[in-house]
Amino acid sequence: MxxxxxxxxxxxxxxxxxxxxxxxxxxxxxxxxxxxxxxxxxxxxxxxxxxxxxxxxxxxxxxxxxxxxxxxxxxxxxxxxxxxxxxxxxxxxxxxxxxxxxxxxxxxxxxxxxxxxxxxxxxxxxxxxxxxxxxxxxxxxxLKSGQETFLLYHSALARSRADWLIGMNLSRLFTLLGRRAGYDGVLSVGRVQTPTLRLVVDRDRAIASFISVPYWEVEVHLSSMGQPFIASWLPPSSGQDEAGRCLQQALAIQAAQEISSGKTATVLSLQTERFREPPPLPFDLSTLQEVCSRKLGLGAQETLNIAQALYETHKATTYPRSDCRYLPESMFNEVPAVFDALLKTDPALQPTFGRLDRSLHSRVWNDAKVTAHHGIIPTTEPANLARMSEQERQVYELIRSHYLAQFLPHHEFDRTQVELKCGTERLTAVGKQILIQGWKGLLYENTEEDEPSQKHQVLPVLQQGTQCAVNDAELKSVRTAAPKPLTEGDLIKAMKNVAKLVNDPRLKQKLRDTTGIGTEATRAGIIKGLIDRGYLLKKKRALMASAAAHTLIEAVPAAVADPGMTAIWEQALDEIEAGRLTLDAFVAKQANWIAQLVEQCGALTLAVPVEAGPTCPICNASMRRRKGKSGPFWSCTHYPDCKGTVPIRKDTRRS
CATH class of the missing domain: 3.40.50.140 (Rossmann fold)
Structure with missing residues (x-):
């Protein structure tokens, strides 16, 4: 059998x-x-x-x-x-x-x-x-031979054993150190969860320490041949900060007055550059989670569950836990079958299909960039949209659109930057002229949502020496904004692209740009686990670290919480899969490192918030608040060696 x-x-x-x-x-x-x-x-x-x-x-x-x-x-x-x-x-x-x-x-x-x-x-x-x-x-x-994928097993075993060594030893170590300091909770440490938590804690710290600085802009309304456009005042180099902002209100007021009193601004120079944007590639899981967080407000685990249902239940899309956005060349032959399935699934696509060029061979077809899996795309069999939930259909349509975009032309536009002079003040204006809408007619990717609106304006026909009428100069008071809290999509992106966040030159040199922390299959679960443990708090779409999370990150050694170090370990798991590192060698290194950490940290005193309590009636040690079947009580910090307790009167209990 x-x-x-x-x-x-x-x-x-x-x-x-x-x-x-x-x-x-x-x-x-x-x-x-x-x-x-x-x-x-x-x-x-x-x-x-x-x-x-x-x-x-x-x-x-x-x-x-x-x-x-x-x-x-x-x-x-x-x-x-x-x-x-x-x-x-x-x-x-x-x-x-x-x-x-x-x-x-x-x-x-x-x-x-x-x-x-x-x-x-x-x-x-x-x-x-x-x-x-x-x-x-x-x-x-x-069918592949069993030997061909055997090292995947060793890679997974290495991951499992490393997680066990770190989780079991360091969670016990820091929980016990916390108890010694009076902290009445479990300080859970994990190989991936703790560096992930560090990313959120670092963002929280950046927000908390941010000091808003006022600066001033002058928005100038111009026109040429009756066509209006907007320019911005360029502060002199002596009046700029590193970001080119004017921090001197008097200087901006003076500029606004001079520009307002001038009747014209003269074009000094203009430069036009043509851009061709290729269609975005099909999704890998991380990118899908990031986009679904931004567009649909879905959590990372929610997106994974939906993608898994589209794959398993609806048979509408391919394997979801992919780390690749490219497709093998051989799958180009399946394009007609995929198109037929999509039309049978949703006949309303017929007008869209009239604009597609099935012969287009975009950058997505690339054997050299396909890993064990390929990008997430629709299958060659029709699906039943009526059986999908609203969110499933929304995610399916995102996946479908990114596939169909491969058969539309590049989005092409000219970007023109103009420099003008009004009296002694210099101005700049930027305009964009769309030449070919291309794939953006199908995918409304809001890639420019964070850019000022004047960067999307269409400029009038200008040339050097053109005189433009000055209609108004508006002085604007602005303040620098603090970094935004991370969303689940932001956190997934940061986990995937952790190499960009590493400052240590030695780690950066070792770290491949493609190496993140966690995998496509595990990142959502890591984030969910941090939320379930109370380390991460979610307010609408924003993630914030709890007080316990800050306590933990301050307590653990830097290497334990360093995303770069964890990414190096992930890289080692790839080396095991490739046969360049053995399972036993990897686990032995992890065990030695754990032993060193336990020795180094065993005598640490954690700085954790603790309610002042009485001294132990048996050994005179400090006591910590604990919860029992009948309510809270004071317990000796030397428990279980000392079992001294003191009851807490009802009128002193915290609400």
């Missing part, structure tokens, strides 16, 4: 249908010579510390670091029944085809089961980019 091992029941049903495995079994679907079964995500998890010794049940600095000599996994209680099904099927299987999601976590979900159940037979890999029938049949006809 050949066993297909899938990641989810829905995925299993789709593959079983194509294989003809239609007879229902216990946790599986059975065909003539083929059985399809499925996990429910990870059926196994890395064993908790107490599995390595009874002493680890209690949290103590004396027991740190906890570094397993032999790693253990445990069956998740909630899915133990399905594990038994798979264990039995593996014992009967003559061959296994791994059909989990085509990424390193999918590889690990299957491989950890094969290893625990001691399966030693042949293994092949089904590598799917979409769950529609045509894509499944195509993938079945070109």
């Amino acid at each position: 050949r066993l297909f091992l899938c990641e989810k029941p829905s995925q299993g049903r789709d593959i079983a249908k194509v294989l003809g495995a239609t007879r229902r079994g216990d946790g599986c679907l059975i065909g003539t010579e083929t059985t399809v079964s499925w996990c429910i995500g990870h059926l196994l998890e890395t064993a908790s510390p107490e599995a390595y010794g009874e002493q680890f049940k209690s949290w103590s600095l004396d027991h740190l670091p906890i570094i397993p000599a032999q790693w253990m996994v445990e069956v998740k209680p909630k899915t133990a029944a399905q594990f038994k099904v798979i264990k039995r099927l593996l014992s009967e299987a003559s061959a296994v085809v791994i059909a989990t999601d085509a990424d390193r976590e999918g590889e690990m979900i299957a491989r950890e089961l094969l290893e625990l159940c001691k399966y030693r037979g042949p293994v092949q890999r089904l590598w799917l980019s979409a769950l529609n029938e045509a894509s499944i049949r195509n993938a079945l006809s070109s």
